[in-house]
Amino acid sequence: MKLRVVWVGKSKEEWVKEALADYAGRIRRYCPLELCEVRDEKGAGAEEMRRRECERLEKQIPPGATLVLLDERGRQMDSPGLAAFIGTQRDAGVGELVFAVGGAYGFSEEFRSRGRLLSLSKMTFTHQMVRVFLLEQLYRAFSILNNEPYHH
Numbered sequence: 001m002k003l004r005v006v007w008v009g010k011s012k013e014e015w016v017k018e019a020l021a022d023y024a025g026r027i028r029r030y031c032p033l034e035l036c037e038v039r040d041e042k043g044a045g046a047e048e049m050r051r052r053e054c055e056r057l058e059k060q061i062p063p064g065a066t067l068v069l070l071d072e073r074g075r076q077m078d079s080p081g082l083a084a085f086i087g088t089q090r091d092a093g094v095g096e097l098v099f100a101v102g103g104a105y106g107f108s109e110e111f112r113s114r115g116r117l118l119s120l121s122k123m124t125f126t127h128q129m130v131r132v133f134l135l136e137q138l139y140r141a142f143s144i145l146n147n148e149p150y151h152h
């Protein structure tokens with residue numbers, strides 16, 4: 001199974017880029033990982049920006065992939081729960097598991113209905129921070145699946 005993480009807009013701050021590179025390297029010890037960035041939208045109303053950004057995200061989702069959308073209103077899980085979900089997808093023969101992070105204004109309502117909604121917290125984080133938190137949790141999930149001592 002391959003992992004793909006898609007997000008909207010560039011990762012601007014150096015600390016974000018460094019953390020993403022670090023966790024991406026760790027995840028790739030377990031599983032092929034692709035990080036995809038789509039252009040963010042500027043200068044339109046919030047709804048129109050969400051619609052255009054979600055159209056771009058949609059193009060990054062291969063047919064047959066399982067899609068998880070990061071959304072503060074989604075379902076919360078603990079880290080072993082996320083590990084179990086990833087293990088189930090892998091064991092069911094899913095070819096590609098895609099996680100999507102929205103832009104500054106989130107997802108369109110239409111796109112929100114495209115996949116499972118996963119919340120990292122009831123709090124709202126920046127779209128930049130969520131990338132880092134998500135990659136750390138994916139790395140943690142693989143360490144749990146492999147019975148390694150990172151998670152305790």
Ligand SMILES: C[S@@+](CC[C@H](N)C(=O)[O-])C[C@H]1O[C@@H](n2cnc3c(N)ncnc32)[C@H](O)[C@@H]1O
Binds near residue numbers: 102125127130
């Ligand atoms: C600034 S937030 C957008 C907030 C917007 N009010 C919404 O309802 O989506 C930008 C993106 O970060 C991600 N995000 C922010 N907080 C999150 C959380 N607690 N759990 C999961 N994803 C979150 C989501 O993908 C969201 O689309």
